[in-house]
Structures are given as structure tokens and as C-alpha cells.
Amino acid sequence: MSVSYAQIQADHPGSFSHACPTRTVLDHVMSRWGVLILSALSDGTLRWGQLCRAVDGISEKMLASTLRTLTADSLVARESFPAVPPHVEYRLTDRGRELMERMLPLLEWIADNAEEITAG
Amino acid sequence: MSVSYAQIQADHPGSFSHACPTRTVLDHVMSRWGVLILSALSDGTLRWGQLCRAVDGISEKMLASTLRTLTADSLVARESFPAVPPHVEYRLTDRGRELMERMLPLLEWIADNAEEITAG
DNA sequence: CTGCATCCTCTCGGATACTG
DNA sequence: CAGTATCCGAGAGGATGCAG
Numbered sequence A, B: 001m002s003v004s005y006a007q008i009q010a011d012h013p014g015s016f017s018h019a020c021p022t023r024t025v026l027d028h029v030m031s032r033w034g035v036l037i038l039s040a041l042s043d044g045t046l047r048w049g050q051l052c053r054a055v056d057g058i059s060e061k062m063l064a065s066t067l068r069t070l071t072a073d074s075l076v077a078r079e080s081f082p083a084v085p086p087h088v089e090y091r092l093t094d095r096g097r098e099l100m101e102r103m104l105p106l107l108e109w110i111a112d113n114a115e116e117i118t119a120g
Numbered sequence C: 001c002t003g004c005a006t007c008c009t010c011t012c013g014g015a016t017a018c019t020g
Numbered sequence D: 001c002a003g004t005a006t007c008c009g010a011g012a013g014g015a016t017g018c019a020g
Helices: A005-011 A021-029 A032-041 A048-054 A060-072 A094-119 B005-011 B021-029 B032-041 B048-054 B060-072 B094-119
Strands: A076-081 A087-092 B076-081 B087-092
Touching: A005 B094, A021 A032, A021 B032, A021 B094, A032 A048, A032 A060, A032 A076, A032 A087, A032 A094, A032 B021, A048 A060, A048 A087, A060 A076, A087 A094, A094 B005, A094 B021, A094 B094, B021 B032, B032 B048, B032 B060, B032 B076, B032 B087, B032 B094, B048 B060, B048 B087, B060 B076, B087 B094
Parallel strands: none
Antiparallel strands: A076 A087, B076 B087
């Protein structure tokens, strides 16, 4: 049996309604930069500078802001190594990896179909 | 073999870079209201008024605007029945259904974990 | 019933400069 | 290297009113 939206709402009454936590998570995870940061980290640990380059076009401000949100949601873990110069690593948590397992098939489909969709 | 972000980018060079069509599709499909409208339609055809009620909290302006975007992307089909009063139906296209097949597992995970994430 | 037009607000997000 | 602080514009998005 494949999952249906009706089934999800039956299992979670009130899901995706206005004030539901799902809306908050949706906003964080499906945000413009959130998706791309999570995707970049899905290939492994990255440092700040590497992330800045991996996520094409992101500003330092949005990188900092989005990383704070994702870290607060325990989807991304931040590890700081006291050293000069500073060294900070970001990686997915187990929860973040679970999320990306479900996100990547979607991204693959988008990569496969984006050209045709925007050509329309 | 499970899909990886690196593999997606290997198959589609330049994917998810700044000016890539994937960015546009991402913005449409993962937009605040786009997800919810597509989800509501994944259970079947709905009329304007039903959609307005199904997507809790949406304004008429954003419903119209988002529907136009999704229709232009051929993810949603609009069918108008000449009658008084007007009768208009919206449903997923085949392309839209393909998309939602990959989106729903993600939404299910979010529904399962949202409470714990926002509690953090 | 199904929208479009207008106005207004507020947040996202870019640019730039600065710090430990 | 890894951020923070500040300013500012553009666009998302809400409320209201009106049209076919």
C-alpha cells in the first residue's frame, strides 16, 4: 500500500493545519536554502567555507541563519575545534539523514524533469 | 543502491547551481503553499472553494497565484465547466502525480517527527 | 462560485563592513 | 577561517472590495 495524503492526515489529526508544528518544519526544511544545505551535507561533513562554495549563490548571512535553524531542529550538528585558525564542521544528525533519505528521491525527480517543466 | 546527492549531480552536471532550472522548480514545488495545494489535490479533484477550505489559512490571492504557477508548470490541470454559477475543477496531471509519489513519503516523515523537532 | 485588482505590511534575503 | 552587525530593497503574502 502506497502512502496517501488522506492516510497521513488520518494518522495525524490536524496535521498541516495552520498552527501545526508540521507547518514550521515544512518552512524550515523546504526553505529556499534549507534544502540545498541539507543536500550538500548529505554527502558528508563540510566546513563553513566548503558549504559556502557548495551551495551556489548563498550569502554568508543566509548560510549562518539557515544553519542556526537547522541546528536548532537537530537536523544538523555543529562541531567546533578550538584552533587557530578556527575550524568548524557541520554534518547531518541521524534525524537529518532520515529526512534526506526521503528528500533525495524527490530531488532526483526534479533534476530529471526541471528542464522540461520550465520549458513548458 | 540508494540515491545520493553526489550521484544526482554527477548525472546532471550543473544541477542546483544558481541559474539552473532546478532552482526554479524547487521554488515552485517547495513553496509554502505549493506543497499544501499539491498535497490536497493528491487525494483527487477539488473545486476552488474546496481547495480554499482544504488548505488551512491560505488567502484567495495566494491560492490563485500558486495555482497559476503550478498550472503553468503542468503539475496541475484546470478544467472549467461553463455554467451559472461557475464550476471549476483542479486536479493533478500525470507529472504532478509522479512528483507527489516522491513527496508524500517526505510529508509522512515530517508528520511523524514534527512535534519532536519543534519541541527540541 | 470563481476569481482579479488594489493597497499595505512585514519578512526574506542581498550587500557591505567589521571582529575574534 | 568563521562568523556578526547593520542597512536597505524587493517581493511574499494578508485584507478588502469588486467583477463575470
